[in-house]
Amino acid sequence: MNRRHTFVLAACLFLAGTSLFLYKARTLGLPLDGAQETEVWTMEAHVSFHRDSVGAAKAHLRIPENPFGYRIANENFVSRGYGLTVDERTTGRQALWAVRKVAGEQSLYYRLSVYADPTRKGSLPKPTFPKVPELEEPYYSAMMDLTSHVREQSADILTFTSALLRRLNDPTPEENVSLLRAEARTPMQRSKLAVTLLAGARIPAEIVQCVQLGEDRRTAEVLPILAVHNGDDWIYFDPQTGELGFPPNLFPWAWGSKPLIDVSGGRGDMVEFSVVRSLQPTMEIAQERAASLGSKIPEFSLLALPLRTQSVYGVIVMIPLGALLVVLLRNFIGIRTVGTFMPVLIAIAFRETQLLGGLMFFTLIIMVGLGIRAYLEHLRLLLVPRLASVLTVVVILMTLVSIASHRMGVDTGLSVALFPMVILTMMIERMSVTWEELGARDAITEGMGTMMTAVLIYLVMGVAVIRHVLFVFPELLLLILAATLLAGRYTGFRLTEYRRFKAMAAEQ
Amino acid sequence: MSLLPDLKSPGVMGINSRNGNYIMRYNPRRLFPLVDDKLISKDLAVQNGLPVPELYGVIRMLHDIRKFDQIVESKEDFVLKPVHGSGGNGIMVIGGRSRDRYRTTTGKIVTRDEIAHHMENTLGGQFSLGGQPDQVLVEYRVKFDPVFDHVSYLGVPDIRIIVFKGVPVMAMIRLPTRSSDGKANLHMGGVGAGIDIRTGITTNAVVGTSPMHEHPDTGSPVVGLKIPHWDDMLEIASRCYEITGLGYLGVDLVLDAALGPLILEMNARPGLNIQIANAAGLLPRLHFLEALELDGMSVPDRIALGKEATNRDPREIARMAVA
Ligand SMILES: Nc1ncnc2c1ncn2[C@@H]1O[C@H](COP(=O)(O)OP(=O)(O)O)[C@@H](O)[C@H]1O
Ligand SMILES: [Mg+2]
Numbered sequence: 099m100n101r102r103h104t105f106v107l108a109a110c111l112f113l114a115g116t117s118l119f120l121y122k123a124r125t126l127g128l129p130l131d132g133a134q135e136t137e138v139w140t141m142e143a144h145v146s147f148h149r150d151s152v153g154a155a156k157a158h159l160r161i162p163e164n165p166f167g168y169r170i171a172n173e174n175f176v177s178r179g180y181g182l183t184v185d186e187r188t189t190g191r192q193a194l195w196a197v198r199k200v201a202g203e204q205s206l207y208y209r210l211s212v213y214a215d216p217t218r219k220g221s222l223p224k225p226t227f228p229k230v231p232e233l234e235e236p237y238y239s240a241m242m243d244l245t246s247h248v249r250e251q252s253a254d255i256l257t258f259t260s261a262l263l264r265r266l267n268d269p270t271p272e273e274n275v276s277l278l279r280a281e282a283r284t285p286m287q288r289s290k291l292a293v294t295l296l297a298g299a300r301i302p303a304e305i306v307q308c309v310q311l312g313e314d315r316r317t318a319e320v321l322p323i324l325a326v327h328n329g330d331d332w333i334y335f336d337p338q339t340g341e342l343g344f345p346p347n348l349f350p351w352a353w354g355s356k357p358l359i360d361v362s363g364g365r366g367d368m369v370e371f372s373v374v375r376s377l378q379p380t381m382e383i384a385q386e387r388a389a390s391l392g393s394k395i396p397e398f399s400l401l402a403l404p405l406r407t408q409s410v411y412g413v414i415v416m417i418p419l420g421a422l423l424v425v426l427l428r429n430f431i432g433i434r435t436v437g438t439f440m441p442v443l444i445a446i447a448f449r450e451t452q453l454l455g456g457l458m459f460f461t462l463i464i465m466v467g468l469g470i471r472a473y474l475e476h477l478r479l480l481l482v483p484r485l486a487s488v489l490t491v492v493v494i495l496m497t498l499v500s501i502a503s504h505r506m507g508v509d510t511g512l513s514v515a516l517f518p519m520v521i522l523t524m525m526i527e528r529m530s531v532t533w534e535e536l537g538a539r540d541a542i543t544e545g546m547g548t549m550m551t552a553v554l555i556y557l558v559m560g561v562a563v564i565r566h567v568l569f570v571f572p573e574l575l576l577l578i579l580a581a582t583l584l585a586g587r588y589t590g591f592r593l594t595e596y597r598r599f600k601a602m603a604a605e606q
Numbered sequence: 607m608s609l610l611p612d613l614k615s616p617g618v619m620g621i622n623s624r625n626g627n628y629i630m631r632y633n634p635r636r637l638f639p640l641v642d643d644k645l646i647s648k649d650l651a652v653q654n655g656l657p658v659p660e661l662y663g664v665i666r667m668l669h670d671i672r673k674f675d676q677i678v679e680s681k682e683d684f685v686l687k688p689v690h691g692s693g694g695n696g697i698m699v700i701g702g703r704s705r706d707r708y709r710t711t712t713g714k715i716v717t718r719d720e721i722a723h724h725m726e727n728t729l730g731g732q733f734s735l736g737g738q739p740d741q742v743l744v745e746y747r748v749k750f751d752p753v754f755d756h757v758s759y760l761g762v763p764d765i766r767i768i769v770f771k772g773v774p775v776m777a778m779i780r781l782p783t784r785s786s787d788g789k790a791n792l793h794m795g796g797v798g799a800g801i802d803i804r805t806g807i808t809t810n811a812v813v814g815t816s817p818m819h820e821h822p823d824t825g826s827p828v829v830g831l832k833i834p835h836w837d838d839m840l841e842i843a844s845r846c847y848e849i850t851g852l853g854y855l856g857v858d859l860v861l862d863a864a865l866g867p868l869i870l871e872m873n874a875r876p877g878l879n880i881q882i883a884n885a886a887g888l889l890p891r892l893h894f895l896e897a898l899e900l901d902g903m904s905v906p907d908r909i910a911l912g913k914e915a916t917n918r919d920p921r922e923i924a925r926m927a928v929a
Contacts, residue, residue, distance in 0.1 A: 429622055478723040480730050531732075534695065589626040591618075596610045599618045601815050602885060603611030604920075 104587050108580040115576030122395060122571060125217070126388040128381070132566030135377035138171060138213045139311050139349065141318070142372045145195075145206040147364035152201040155363035156194065159208055160307075160352040163191040166220025168212040168349060169387060171378075176207035190352055204364060212349065213383060223353055225302035225327035231294050240274040245299045255301055255328040256342070262295060263324070263340035289322040289337040290355055302327040305355040306334070308348035309371050318371040320358070321348060381570070400569055408569075413446060413559075415568045418578045420445055420555040425585050427554070432594030433547045434540075436528045440521070441551035447518035448556040457549065460522065463495050464545065467526035468533065489523045496522075616920060617887030619878060624854075628892070632771065632853025633874050640850045641872040644689050645743060647850075654849045656842055657868045659685070659746040666741050671725055675718075677744050685748075686725065688733040689741040696733030698724060699747060711747075712760055748868060751861040753834055757797075759784050759823040765801070765839060765859045765867075768876055768888065771900045772847035774840050774912040775891045777801040778883040779808060779833065784823045797821060799828045800884030804913040806836025810885045817885070839867045840912070844905045846872055891915040 122128045149155050162170070163186070175182050180195040195206050233241055248265065252258040265275055266288065282291040289305045296303040306323045323344065324335040334344040344350075352358060361367035388396045396402060400411050420442035427433045435441050448456040470491045474484050496519060525548070533541035558564065568574055596603075613620070619628075641647050651658045662684055663677035664670075678684050682703065688696040698721070701711040706718035716724075725742050727733075734740040750762040757763070761782030768776045781797040797818070799811035808831040811818055821828050833839070843857040846869065856876025859867045881887055894915050900908070916922065 432621075478726075480726055482730065534732075536693065587626065589620075589623040591613055591620040592622060595618075595620045596613065598815065599613050599620075599882065600611050601812075601817065602616050602618055602882060602887065603613055604615040 111580040118573040127384040134380040147367035158360040164221040169215040171211040228297035315373040432592030435548040444552035445555035617889035619888040628854040662744040683747040690734035756826040767843040798883035890918040894918040
C-alpha cells in the first residue's frame, strides 16, 4: 500500500517535472547548455537609386513579415532624411521611404536579424484557385499539350510539379518546352513560367523570393523558390533543379513575384543584399522568444530575480542534488558520514575555499580541533562552554592559517567565509562524540567518509551543465524528489554490507 | 550480481531492510521513548512485574548532584547511567568505595569530584543522542553470576534476544574481552556467541566478523555453553513485547548471581551483528512469522513458535533433509 503510494507519487512528480522541462526545452527552446550559442543571420538590404534633378522621391521595399522557419530578433532602418512608414498590408509588409527634396545618388538601408526556428509556421498566404491563363497561340497549345503530357505521367500534384520542372529544365528540351522557355532565361522568369504552366493545370502556385544565407556574403543573391499548394499544405521546389523541400540556406524574404523594390522619382533603382553570420547566447534569444510567445515562464523563472539572489539560488538548487547523492552513498553504498547532510554543507563551503586548499585546511583544523577538544576534556568544562571554547580555538586557528599563508605568499585565494567556520566547529564536535562513543577508528572512518562525500558533491556541483540545467529548469527538482522517494523505498543490501556479512554468504 | 556474495539465500537482513521493512512497520515512533528513556522502561518493567536492577535514585539537574551522596550513602556499590545513553557510553560501574574515593569494576579509582564532573557532563547531554540535556540514574550493580567468569575478561556478559511480535527469534551472548575494555559491545572487539533459541546453548561465536571457538583472553571454549535460566529469559523477552508494544525489539538481559535474569535495557533498533554471531540470517524466521496470525497468542505459545521459527533456517532445513 505504502509502496504503491510512493511509486504513484514518484511517477506523478516525474511526469510533472518532465513535462514542464520538455515544454521549456522544446517549445520555448531554453538551452540545456548555458554556453550554447545560436546562429544569428543579419541581413542588410541596401536600396540605391539616382535622382537627376532636385525633387521628391519615394522608395518601397518589401520586407519580411512572418518568415516561416525563422524568427526575427530585431530590425532597423537607416533612412537619412527620409520619412519612414512601415505598411502592413495583406500582401506583406512594406517599408516606404519618402522625401520631398533630394538629388543625386541615394542609399537607404534596412537591417534584419533572424535565427532559425523550425517551429515557426509563418503566415503563409491562402492559395487562390487559379484560372487557366489566357495565352496567345502557339503558347496556349504548347502549354495545354505539355501539361496534358505531364499529367499522364504523374499521380498527384507533387509528382506533377516535379515532372513539369524536370521537363522545363531539360538540357535537350522537347519542342513545346523550347518554345515556352525561349523568353524565360533568369531563374525568376523560369519560376514565373512554372507558375503559369501550373495554373494551366489549375494548380495554385506562388513564388517565394529568398535571400541566400552564408558565412559572410557581401552580396547575397535573391533566388526564387516555387511554392505549390497540394490542397493541404504548401510544398516547395527548387525551380531550377526540381528538388523538393525548402533549402536550409535560404531565407524567405517575400511571397510573390512582385519586385522587392519600387522607386518613383528616381532611376537605376536596385536592392542589394549582404549577410553576416554571428553567434549569440541561446539563453538570451530563448528568453526573448518565450516572452514574445506570451509565455509567463520567463517572468516566473529564477532568471527573473535580481542578480545577487540568482547567484544564491544557483547554489540552493544544487542542495537537493547533493542530498540525493548523500542518500545514494549512504543507503546504497553504505558510506558513513558525520551527520546526515554535513557533507552537503562542507561541499558548499568548498565552493568558497576552493577544493584542494579547503580540503587541506579543513583536515588540518579538524585534527587540531579534535586535539584541543580532547585537551579541554581534561579541564572538565561543561558541554556548552566547551563547545564555545572549541569554536573560539577554530577561529584563532583560521586567523593564524590565513595570516601565515598570506605572509608566505601562498595566497591561494583561500577566502575564508563565515559559513565554513561554523561547519568546522560542528564537525569537530560530532567527530569527537563519535570518537568517545565508538572509538578513534569509527571517528576517522566517518571523517574520511564525510570528506569523500563532500568532495564528490562538490565536483558534481561544479559541473557547469548540471548547474545551468538545475537553475534554468528548477522543475527538475521534482525529478530529484521522485528519485529520492524511490531511493527511500530501497530495502536491499548496501554495498558495504556485502563485506560486513561476507562470512555468512552462501557458496556460489 | 554474482560478483557480489550471495546474502539472499541465507536470508541476511541488511540495514535498509531492517529500517524499512521492520522498524518502520512494526515500531511506531511514539513508542520509542518507552525504550530510549531508561527510566520509563524501568518503570514499565517494574509495574508489570518484570525483573530489573533496582533504581536507587535519579539526578535530574545540576542542583540535584548534591543529592548524590544521600542516594549512595548506604550503598557499597552502584551504577551511574545516562537515562538516554546508548552503546555503553557514560556508564560508570562502581564496585567499591572508601570515603570519597570510588573504585570502578575495571579497577580505576575515581574521586567524588570526578564523579560529579561525570554527572555534570551527562546532564549536559554528552552521552545522549543529539546532545540533548539528560539525566543520570543510579541503580543496583548487578552481581554477575560466576557461570560466565571463565569466558569473560573483566566485564560482564549480556544476553541479547531479538523479539518479533512477542516471539523470540534470535539470541546471542556478548562476552567482554581485553580489547573491548570490559565492554560487551561487539564492534569494540567483544565476542558474540549465537544461542540456539530451542536449547539455550551457544552454537557459534565470532570476534568482529571472524569465527572463533575459544575466548581470546581466557582460552575457554565459548561454543557449547549452556545459558542458565534460559526459559525464564525467553519468557521475560517475550513479555517485553507486551509491555512496550514494539514489534521488532532487542531485549538485553544479564544474569545476577542472586536475582537471576534482569532486564538491562530494551532497544527499538537492535543491531544486525547477531546474525553473524549465529551464522544465520534473520529473514527466514521473520518471513515465517509474518505469514502467521500472532495476535492474542499466549507467551508460552509465542516461545514455542520461536523455537519452531529456528527450524526455518536454510541450514536447518538442509540438515533435516539429510536426516
Ligand atoms: N546495573 C548494572 N550493573 C552492572 N553493569 C551494568 C549495569 N548496567 C549496565 N552495565 C554495564 O554497562 C553495559 C551497557 O549497559 P546498557 O544498560 O546496555 O546501556 P547502553 O544503552 O549504553 O548499552 C552493560 O553491558 C553492562 O556491562
Ligand atoms: Mg546496551
